[in-house]
Amino acid sequence: MIVIWLILILFVGGALAWASEALDSRLPRVTALIAMVFSLILVVMLCLDNSPDPLSPGGQWLILEKWSWIARFDIFMQVGVDGLSLLMLALTVFLGLIATGAAWHEITERPGFFYFNLLWTLAGVVGVFTALDLFLFFFFWEVMLIPMYLIIAIWGHENRAYAAMKFFVFTQVSGLILLVAILCLAYFHFVQFGRFSFDYFELQNVVLEGRFQMLVMLGFFIGFATKLPAFPLHSWLPDAHSQAPTAGSVLLAGVLLKTGAYGLIRFAVPLFPEAAADFAPVAMTIAVIGILYCAKLAFAQTDIKRLIAYTSVSHMGFVLLGVYAWNIYGLQGALMTMLAHGLTSSALFMLAGGLQHRYHTRDMGRMSGLWAKLPLMSAMALFFSIASLGMPGLGNFIGEFLSLLGAFQVNQVATIFAALGLIFASVYSLWVIQRVFHGPYHTPHGGSEPARDLQEPADLSRVELVCYGAMAIGLVWMGMYPQTFLAMAEPTMTFLLESFGEVLP
């Protein structure tokens, strides 16, 4: 029941937040905060009591529940939580709190409807991470899309309509392809077993011919790779990020991208192990191209949010690489990259949003030497940039190192090229620090004094400080003692590997 509670809290909290705006414009954010805190408590309870469900196949499921929903097509409300889901849920509610913090002072226009969308997006994400019925999964996949579209379209920046539409079209088209693939699978279950099924465990028994299996697998892959995003399906991301409000960017980079990676690990490979094995070299090549190409693009950007968006794509390449290495190192590496990137990219987008809020520009060419004026913010930017370039001792290093270690067992050439990404990461990360925070100070208007009508921008507020501090602690934890997270995911990962074989003979 706890999963249903979690989703309900978010749905109902969202509705309440919208309704409460009528009473006071500050109520929605408080409502949202309360809902987020409750869901965090639920997830923490789940983390503490992680005894496996006795009925679970393979023994890695902590929760498995099933209610009838649309009986005519054998569609069930089937949810399950294992270590992988639980870590993703923890990331989701944690970043949900952070996003609430990011929106706290920034969103003043129609806050009720904003927090409604924020919470409903999160509810969709929670559903995606727990649904084990593919129809239900697709339902939540769509639930998280539309509120996100509204967040970009209503509270976005100057070019928001274009960005929101682009985001919508990309995810919708790829979602349709995913739906067709799901329906194919359900239909073949009907052909082979005499009834429809959307059940994750039952669908694993469907046997598909080689060519056809590849085709259906590609449907899943395209659906998830667009969300990840993988090269060459990435081009919606820079626009969506640069236009979204800060909280939107936090959710997008921190959580929504991870649903793509989760889908690959949970569905795209286990449902089609043979096709996935054949496809692995292609996927790894795509990953390497994405890592290098987007790192290079990131370096060329002048819009700080676009830059961070491209680095996201580059980092997600390590996830793709790790997943398709399909050994314990690669999978755990992909997982750690997902978690760590969730925190670093969220923090970096918050910093970019903070800069835009203070200086009304995202153009790095118009900023310089901010360390002198905003020492706290600059120190935070330095910390998260360092984390993002893969400094050992912080979470991202563990993820990237394990991904590469796993990929090297399978594909040495791809790994060597991917490792070059580490060099590029240092080039663009340090460039941001130089461009924005180092050098002589001047304001966006060119002078060394702020324009008369402009107040001297203040350093981090207390809310911001708490958010950054929490994320920084998380990254140090992941970097110094990743065992907490690795151990949680271990049963799931070993089960996946044992059941669906290693890609390599």
Next chain:
Amino acid sequence: MLEWIGLLPAFPLAGFLALVLTRGSLPRRIAGLIGVGSIGLSFLLAALVSIEFLGSGLDSHTQPLWTWMSVGTFTPGFSFYLDGLTVVMLLIISGVGFLIHLYSTGFMADDPGFARFFAYMNLFVASMLVLVLADNLVLLYLGWEGVGLCSYLLIGFWYDNPANGYAARKAFVVTRVGDTSMAIGLFLLFQQLGTLNIQEILTLAPQQWSEGQGMAVAAAALLLGGAVGKSAQLPLQTWLPDAMAGPTPISALIHAATMVTAGVYLIARTHILFELAPSVQLLVAFVGLATLLMAGFTALTQRDIKRILAYSTISQIGYMFLALGVGAWSAAIFHLMTHAFFKALLFLAAGTVILSLHHEHDIFRMGDMRRKLPVAFWSFVIGSAALTALPFTSGFYSKDEILLAALAHPQYGMLLWLGGVLGAFMTALYSFRLVFVVFFGRDNYQEHASHDTHHVSSAIREETGIAMALPLLILGVLSLFGGLIHVPVDAVFAHAGAHEETHPSQLIHTVMILVPIFGVMISYLLYGSRPYEKAGQHLRTQILNSPLGRFLNRFWFSGWGMDALYNFVFVKPFLALAQFNRRDVIDQFYTALAELARISNRALVLTQTGYLRWYAISLVGGLVLVIGIGVWA
């Protein structure tokens, strides 16, 4: 005591955290006390640990702290490993580190970023200690990247000048090229041997690989890539001269005494891998030789006091690589130690000169400083004597060992030895050129920036508080007598097979003693002698004005054109590519797709005319077309 080695990096780490979390709000005295005191505690503990360890007769001691990660069979831990080699490194890092921290309280006294400086310094020492204590290569890599980060932060310490930021980024990115090679080496080692624990690797590698086997060669070569990056050897040496943009104590600690020798440590630590790959080991020797000569010639043409010392550092690490390449492991570590003493001394003395002369770096704008800056002068004399390897200084003993080991190399002994001796000659030439130009001759110092009248009268006053003088004194003593220390690394390299005792002729010894002295004399004639000043200057101008001389001077001055080459081959194309595809062709493809849809939309809109006859005609036309197709098909 041995079980406490986990505290060695913990003290400076705590210092770092204390200084960072208080964000410069502490009074300078307290901040300085934390910064220096934490290193002092580390040094005390290191000394106690070393005494106990060396007294115990143990070969090694392993101290596991916690399991870092456990994935499949990959279980690197936060575990520290102590043996003779570690002890030497610990004492150098914490000892020299402590002296340099102490010196910095004087040097940085007026800097607004005082607390930030000590925070970064403490973090550096913590990382460096982890690097040498690590019992597995992943943990070593943590220290390795950590020192690189601190190096970046400290080179760019004065961040408001973009040139410093450029130097800092250059250092980080160039060394990261090497680091990436090393990371790939780690993946390879794990794939082949199933472990990254250093001692296990050293046991397993000879069992699984025969000498000269491809995998052994690849692994050693990839680790060498990391080593040349960190230790600023060819072809990744270009970052170190620029790294002098940082405050001078940084140059002493990071870019002379400790971090840049990490590559030497790495190769010595994994020496069995290099013995399994003789071709790579020979490559190490030749990299060392080429670097020491290249940097020696370059140092001769530089004008900036710190760049001279930087090239000298590159050159001396070249000697260490030479020693590693010929299998003289303990000689390399011995030179690492003596070099840490005299190069730290030279840098700190240079810092005193620079601070006293209000940040003047050009040696030809100094001159005749020996009476005005007596402490710096004597430090420079002692340091340069040790650097030049004049008899009975510390550098003499270590360089002697290296050159004799090079001579004993079965194939290329004579070549390596001759190169090393030529390098020693160059060392003498450039180091005493520095001494003579700065401390003798005519006073060329002019205060440029200051218009303050009372400043002019007291323009040159040597900046030496006790905090700055004491480290110079101790390092001076160590530079003179450090050669008598015996580095306790015999047990570490015992299985390397005892080198046959070679008994080189008396002539060899005489040459090795005389060449540096000869170099000093030439240097004196060219730069130092009052009586022959005119003649020396004449000779110099003649050399510089000859076509060859002019070319060589410019070529050497630019560091053999390596910067320009890399700029042309890597940086420019990358920038051009980035600029060319700034807007992402993939995105333009999708934009074009959307545009196509819009155009076809407009085209189809035109068909919506609203005239009934138009619709009727198109209806009939379509019908005819369909029937026609049906008939023909």
